[in-house]
Amino acid sequence: MSExxxxxxxxxxxxxxKAEKVFGQTQLPGLxxxxxxxxxxxxxxxxxxxxxxxxxxxxxxxxxxRPELKFVSPVSGTLKAVIRGxxxxxxxxxxxxxxxxxxxxxxxxxxxxxxxxxxxxxxxxSGAWPYFRQRPYDVIANPQETPxxxxxxxxxSAPLAPDMDFLLTGEEEAFKTGVEVLxxxxxxxxxxxxxxxxxxxxxxxxxxxxxxxxGPHPAGNVGVQIHHVSPINKGEKVWVIQPQEIVSVGKLFSxxxxxxxxxxxxxxxxxxxxxxxxxxxxxAVSEVLKNNLAEGKLRIVSxxxxxxxxxxQDGYLGFYHSQVTVIPEGDEYEFLGWALPGFGKFSxxxxxxxxxxxxxxxxxxxxxxxxxxxxxxxxxxxxVLPMDILPEFLLKAVLAEDLDKMEQLGMYEVVEEDLALCxxxxxxxxxxxxxxxxxxxxxxxxxxx
Amino acid sequence: xxxxxxxxxxxxxxxxxxxxxxxxxxxxxxxMKRTMIVVVLALVPALLxxxxxxxxxxxxxxGIAAGFWDMVLHGALRVVPIIVVSYGTGLGIEFIFAxxxxxxxxxxxxxxxxxxxxxxxVDLPLWMVVVATAFxxxxxxxxxxxxxxxxxxxALLARAFLFFAYPAQMSxxxxxxxxxxxxxxxxxATGATALxxxxxxxxxxxxxxxxFLGIIPGSIGETSTLAILLGAxxxxxxxxxxxxxxxxxxxxxxxxxxxxxWLGAESSNGLMHISALQHLxxxxxxxxxxxxxxxxxxxxxxxxxxWIYGFxxxxxxxxxxxxxxxxxxxxxxxxxxxxxFAPLIDHFVVEANIKRRLKRAVVKA
Numbered sequence: 001m002s003e004x005x006x007x008x009x010x011x012x013x014x015x016x017x018k019a020e021k022v023f024g025q026t027q028l029p030g031l032x033x034x035x036x037x038x039x040x041x042x043x044x045x046x047x048x049x050x051x052x053x054x055x056x057x058x059x060x061x062x063x064x065x066r067p068e069l070k071f072v073s074p075v076s077g078t079l080k081a082v083i084r085g086x087x088x089x090x091x092x093x094x095x096x097x098x099x100x101x102x103x104x105x106x107x108x109x110x111x112x113x114x115x116x117x118x119x120x121x122x123x124x125x126s127g128a129w130p131y132f133r134q135r136p137y138d139v140i141a142n143p144q145e146t147p148x149x150x151x152x153x154x155x156x157s158a159p160l161a162p163d164m165d166f167l168l169t170g171e172e173e174a175f176k177t178g179v180e181v182l183x184x185x186x187x188x189x190x191x192x193x194x195x196x197x198x199x200x201x202x203x204x205x206x207x208x209x210x211x212x213x214x215g216p217h218p219a220g221n222v223g224v225q226i227h228h229v230s231p232i233n234k235g236e237k238v239w240v241i242q243p244q245e246i247v248s249v250g251k252l253f254s255x256x257x258x259x260x261x262x263x264x265x266x267x268x269x270x271x272x273x274x275x276x277x278x279x280x281x282x283x284a285v286s287e288v289l290k291n292n293l294a295e296g297k298l299r300i301v302s303x304x305x306x307x308x309x310x311x312x313q314d315g316y317l318g319f320y321h322s323q324v325t326v327i328p329e330g331d332e333y334e335f336l337g338w339a340l341p342g343f344g345k346f347s348x349x350x351x352x353x354x355x356x357x358x359x360x361x362x363x364x365x366x367x368x369x370x371x372x373x374x375x376x377x378x379x380x381x382x383x384v385l386p387m388d389i390l391p392e393f394l395l396k397a398v399l400a401e402d403l404d405k406m407e408q409l410g411m412y413e414v415v416e417e418d419l420a421l422c423x424x425x426x427x428x429x430x431x432x433x434x435x436x437x438x439x440x441x442x443x444x445x446x447x448x449x
Numbered sequence: 450x451x452x453x454x455x456x457x458x459x460x461x462x463x464x465x466x467x468x469x470x471x472x473x474x475x476x477x478x479x480x481m482k483r484t485m486i487v488v489v490l491a492l493v494p495a496l497l498x499x500x501x502x503x504x505x506x507x508x509x510x511x512g513i514a515a516g517f518w519d520m521v522l523h524g525a526l527r528v529v530p531i532i533v534v535s536y537g538t539g540l541g542i543e544f545i546f547a548x549x550x551x552x553x554x555x556x557x558x559x560x561x562x563x564x565x566x567x568x569x570x571v572d573l574p575l576w577m578v579v580v581a582t583a584f585x586x587x588x589x590x591x592x593x594x595x596x597x598x599x600x601x602x603x604a605l606l607a608r609a610f611l612f613f614a615y616p617a618q619m620s621x622x623x624x625x626x627x628x629x630x631x632x633x634x635x636x637x638a639t640g641a642t643a644l645x646x647x648x649x650x651x652x653x654x655x656x657x658x659x660x661f662l663g664i665i666p667g668s669i670g671e672t673s674t675l676a677i678l679l680g681a682x683x684x685x686x687x688x689x690x691x692x693x694x695x696x697x698x699x700x701x702x703x704x705x706x707x708x709x710x711w712l713g714a715e716s717s718n719g720l721m722h723i724s725a726l727q728h729l730x731x732x733x734x735x736x737x738x739x740x741x742x743x744x745x746x747x748x749x750x751x752x753x754x755x756w757i758y759g760f761x762x763x764x765x766x767x768x769x770x771x772x773x774x775x776x777x778x779x780x781x782x783x784x785x786x787x788x789x790f791a792p793l794i795d796h797f798v799v800e801a802n803i804k805r806r807l808k809r810a811v812v813k814a
Contacts, residue, residue: 013475159475233810305474327475329468337464338482345478349688351487352478366468370480371460371553374597377484378750379691388806392750393799408803416472423473427484428597433472 004195005228007215009386011348011421013159015305016269016361017325021166024266024275028099029287032075032280033083033092033316034060039130040139040437041444044071044090048079057104057126057258060093069140072127074260074282076102092316095282103257111180111253119184123249126258130319131245132185135226135238137440138415139449147239149188149230154202154243155213157194157220158304158417162265162323164243165197166276171247172201178250179205186239192225218386223418227387232412244322264317268301268326269363270294284316285324297329299366306420307433330365338370345369348383348425373428381432384421387413391422395432398439403446406439415440453547457554485559487689491680492563492740495670498663500524502673503571506666507627527571527627528669534575536562538582546591557596557603557746558586564604564740567670568733568781569611570624577615581607601788602747605737605781612781620776621645625666642667643731644770644778647719660730667732674730681739690743693752694759698738701763702729709771720771728767737766737780747788751798758794762787 036044043064054073063069077098085091106126120143123129132141155164182189193199195214211229213219222240244262251259260281267274272292301308303321342352346362381391389410397405416433423432504520539558547554585607590599612619622641646654655665663673684690706725713721742762749758762783769779
């Protein structure tokens, strides 16, 4: 068996509200949405107009600058509204579910027998292409290129993240078919697995390289795994895809239909019964939250608390998410909060007396716990980024818009999720992920994706 | 109109209701206020000991028998005004600058305001404290843009300013004991610090135990290595102070001390005869290592750099101490010197990281 790659730096935030490994009851909601803002650097061009009929797999919009990138409907029904924000930027394409689940049939096929071109064309046509994301920059992969490798993280180490083994139960065949597709697309396929889980499915795969990781979050981040297996240098491209998406890709070939169903982990301290649910990509979250929320002002996050987006009660599940987390909003003043002993407060430092209490899980809210300041404390970021990268200097290079330094200091290897923990621990309360995104946008603009 | 001032008081009383907008939804409970208040707490043992020692040295020099509380009372009457003046001046300037810039008031001075009194001789006139603090905050910090932007440790800058501007009040044998400067007919040698005495050839005026406990004349908070180490424990355990810097400073100092013990066995320089271990307990060495060198803003910001930075501080502190005949204290200058070079150290660490990354690419291709 291959050796275990031990991740030493990092942090598992002990949040309350882990999902129990049982399936809860739910039904699909009346409203769905695909959000162009889920994709970095996308300029959507609408194909379907408001009020028109759609099926599962009908193209809703495409990328103005890469028209071959198509985005399709996850549901059959009608296009209800196109919600726009500032400068008419499209935020959400809202669809009304007619419950019929009519789907466009792309025909069955055996990936092993297809040539790469036909395979790519099929993925593009069916709207499955956006599952493939490129490192660097975390943008949708360029179908004209062949990557150095495709990496899959077989586990999610983020706070309260779903258990992938559990998620994939019953989908083994589709997953294997999906992996066949990956093998056609790239010369190498790597899967990172956790030393803590059985990962039977992953071990049964043929022709992929399996790497075992141990340690705290972000060990499950695919970027960290790439860094330790085969780091990205200038000019190199790596593609990544998530396990549930591989299942969708697999089904696209075995059934001919684009299946958007997802198993979702409903988590967080404000969920009465955290559990797993069979749901669908883009679906309104309201249905899963029904009768399952605590009182009070809440924040509904699609994804995990580090990288997810605040969608609110009426929001929709994000394109790449298989988790919903609910935490208290915490927009309250706290009298002398910085001076009290703080027995119930979580901190990596031992400045609050919560270190007396080791095993506890915490109910964290969305309060910032302080104001934004200049960078003062040093070495904080380094403790939670298990890469040979100097995060503080990289961020300063971004702030200074120094492209050379950004390149030299490892900009190609990190995306927002990798530095999310840096943002969590930051005493100065900087928006680390937003700064990093700015840097990536700058590099794309100046050097091309 | 007084938005920054209002803000400062509001956030002092309440942690604000602001929530995360972009990026992470939860954050660590720590903030700048908490960080700074922990450092101030870590300074408390040294402060309390300093207050007692001020009284103790005063009565000892006068030959008057006094009780514990008499000593504390005398010390408090001398030390508290210095602290009040330091905070008053510094915070006043901070508020004015924050107001002009429309910024929030930085918490950095909460620590500097306590550090400054602790590194001054107790007999210093209060107006000098005002001038030095103003110099440190304006020239040392605000002209660079405030906390987090400064090059040198502001508290040490205050001391350096006093040292060069008013050497008579900052050195010699009579400033270290409360009430000594005004007194007539006292034997100045009684008031000499251990280092001062060593220069004069009396290198074993105090035993290592006395200097470790701190019952010797010296700057208010610097004398007791024990009290300082208590503070170091707090800083290291909470994760606020860098243990790497502290250990490497002590390592550097110890090594340099050993070298001098070996080289200077025959030398007439009394400072060479002080044992390496005792060097670490004298003057501002321990205080500087624990509270000054670890200031993250002016220290090296890379983890590898911290080892080098700390080690060189220790080496230079002893080196300057031994070879600078005018002023037998090297810690202040050593730290300020390494503050200046910290960005250079970081530069080399960063370059090494870049080279590693480039090498990787070449091997692949």
